[in-house]
Amino acid sequence: MIRVLFFASLREQLGTGEMRLDDFSGDIAALRESLCGERPEWRQYLASDPIRTALNQVLVGADATVADGDEVAFFPPVTGG
Amino acid sequence: MSMKTRNKILVCSEAFDAATEYRALQGGACSDGACAIFVGSVRDFNDGNDIRGLALEHYPGMTEKSLDGIVADARARWPLGRVSLLHRVGSMQINDEIVFVGVTSPHRQAAFAACQYIMDRLKTEAPFWKRETIHSDGVTKERWVEARDSDREAAGSWA
Numbered sequence: 001m002i003r004v005l006f007f008a009s010l011r012e013q014l015g016t017g018e019m020r021l022d023d024f025s026g027d028i029a030a031l032r033e034s035l036c037g038e039r040p041e042w043r044q045y046l047a048s049d050p051i052r053t054a055l056n057q058v059l060v061g062a063d064a065t066v067a068d069g070d071e072v073a074f075f076p077p078v079t080g081g
Numbered sequence: 082m083s084m085k086t087r088n089k090i091l092v093c094s095e096a097f098d099a100a101t102e103y104r105a106l107q108g109g110a111c112s113d114g115a116c117a118i119f120v121g122s123v124r125d126f127n128d129g130n131d132i133r134g135l136a137l138e139h140y141p142g143m144t145e146k147s148l149d150g151i152v153a154d155a156r157a158r159w160p161l162g163r164v165s166l167l168h169r170v171g172s173m174q175i176n177d178e179i180v181f182v183g184v185t186s187p188h189r190q191a192a193f194a195a196c197q198y199i200m201d202r203l204k205t206e207a208p209f210w211k212r213e214t215i216h217s218d219g220v221t222k223e224r225w226v227e228a229r230d231s232d233r234e235a236a237g238s239w240a
Contacts, residue, residue, distance in 0.1 A: 008138050008210035009225040050228070057143035059206070073140060073208075077228030080137065080168060080209025081121055081180050081200060 002066060004035070007075035013045040028053050029062040031072060050077050089165040090148050092139060097167050099181055106163050106183045113162040113185035117192035119200055121180040123173050127226070130215040136223075137170045137179070140208035144168075147207040155184070155199050159191035166199060168209065198239055205236040 002021045011017045024031060036043040045051075054073040055064045066072055089105070091097075099120050107116050123135045152164050162185035169179050182199050186192040211226040 005140070007140055007208065008212075054140075054143055054208070057140070057146050073143065075140070075208060076210065076225070078205065078208050079211045079226040079228050080139075080207050081204040 001068065002031075003071045004031070005071065005073040007073065009076050010045055010051065010074055014039075014042055024066065025068075026066065027062065028055065028060060028064050028066060028072065031066055032062070032074075046074060051075070052077060087161075087163050088149075088152055089163075089167070090145065090152060091167045092141075092144055092148070092170055093167060094169070094171040096169070096177060097181060099178060102165050102167065102181050102183060106165055106185055113187055115187065115189040115192040116183065116185045117189070117196040118181070118183040119196050120178055120182075121200075123175050123177045123179060125175045127213065127215075130213070130217055132175065132213050133216050133221060134175070134214040135173045135177075135179075136212045136214075137168075137173065138210045138212065139168075139170045144208050148203070151199055151202045151206065154202070155195045158198065159184075159186060159195045160188070161186050161191065161195055164195075164199075166203075168203075168207070170209070201232070201235045201239060204232045 002024050004019050004021060006014050006017055024034065032046055036047055052075055053060055055066065056071050103118060125132050148166055152166055155161065155164065165181060165183040167181040173179065182196050184192050184195045186195065212223055213226055214221060214223050
């Protein structure tokens with residue numbers, strides 16, 4: 001199982017902050033495609049260029065491999081400080 | 082002194098007191114003659130809008146890891162004594178202090194540089210998101226703050 005998290009404006013746009021996926025294998029790009037394939041209305045937000053991705057709480061690129069038990073997060077550019 | 086007692090890294094939902102944080106930094110750092118501090122507060126004006134309040138969201142777990150990593154990288158670049166890094170989350174009012182960065186060092190250049198480095202990286206890497214309550218034309222509404230190119234450039238300058 002993979003835990004997928006969404007934060008800030010993206011969480012509001014998608015209408016959810018967390019979901020769990022069974023039986024996924026592939027990289028971050030494939031995970032995003034899978035999510036957008038199931039919910040086409042997500043594509044304009046989730047596939048947007050500035051969206052960042054973290055794998056197990058570390059920033060990664062779209063080619064990072066996701067394994068069972070991982071935590072993946074999608075979020076907009078950060079604005080703290 | 083262990084690294085654990087030399088670092089104070091905290092994501093907090095309650096207000097902190099900058100004067101208390103300064104005394105804690107300065108008090109235990111007898112061999113460090115320099116202490117540099119940066120404090121960021123909620124301003125009342127942004128992009129032409131009247132700001133009435135601010136909420137800060139974060140990614141529990143990753144945010145703390147990110148701050149730990151930034152402080153560790155600062156220590157690898159400069160000789161630092163104590164480092165304190167505090168960041169508020171949740172609802173805040175105008176003039177509330179959002180972030181406190183304080184470092185001690187034997188040298189002022191190192192203290193200034195490390196303080197700026199920590200802030201520059203925090204602004205572009207640590208998962209925090211600001212949501213402003215703005216008042217415009219008699220209407221109060223909320224909006225997510227947009228990331229700035231100038232912040233990305235500042236962080237990139239340390240690479």
